[in-house]
Amino acid sequence: MIVGGRELNLDKDTVLRAMKGVDPEPFRRHVVEIGDTVYPPKQVLAQITGWERTSFTTMEAQRVLSKVGFTCRRVGLNAEGRRTWLASSPEEPTIEDRVAAVERAIVALTARIDELAFQR
Numbered sequence: 001m002i003v004g005g006r007e008l009n010l011d012k013d014t015v016l017r018a019m020k021g022v023d024p025e026p027f028r029r030h031v032v033e034i035g036d037t038v039y040p041p042k043q044v045l046a047q048i049t050g051w052e053r054t055s056f057t058t059m060e061a062q063r064v065l066s067k068v069g070f071t072c073r074r075v076g077l078n079a080e081g082r083r084t085w086l087a088s089s090p091e092e093p094t095i096e097d098r099v100a101a102v103e104r105a106i107v108a109l110t111a112r113i114d115e116l117a118f119q120r
Contacts, residue, residue, distance in 0.1 A: 001063075003045070003049075003056050004055050004107075005107050005110065008049065008064065010064060010068055012068045015044065015048060015068060019034050024038060024040070025043050026040075027040040029075055030058050030074055030075065031075060032061075032071070033072075040058075041062045041072060042058055042061050045061040057099055058100075059099070060100055060103070
């Protein structure tokens, strides 16, 4: 799969091994369930790849982790004001969703331009 224009080969066992014993950082809006622990998706992808967190979006991290078999959810508040997990994607796209969509389009366009240039 492609993340931020880079090739990434990943499977569920690799993620499980890489995250074993890693303490979760505080999360804001999104989490990924790995075993019985929840982590911010960007923490997990950064831990596995060694990439700077600014080089990919939360949505990209969620896409990758979902694809290899983990549950990603959005954080919300229940009626008592406690944090709870919501459906994996909100009804209205967030700015992160929109940025991720633009990034995917840029990667696809860049690949297509490279392909056309190579054919010349």
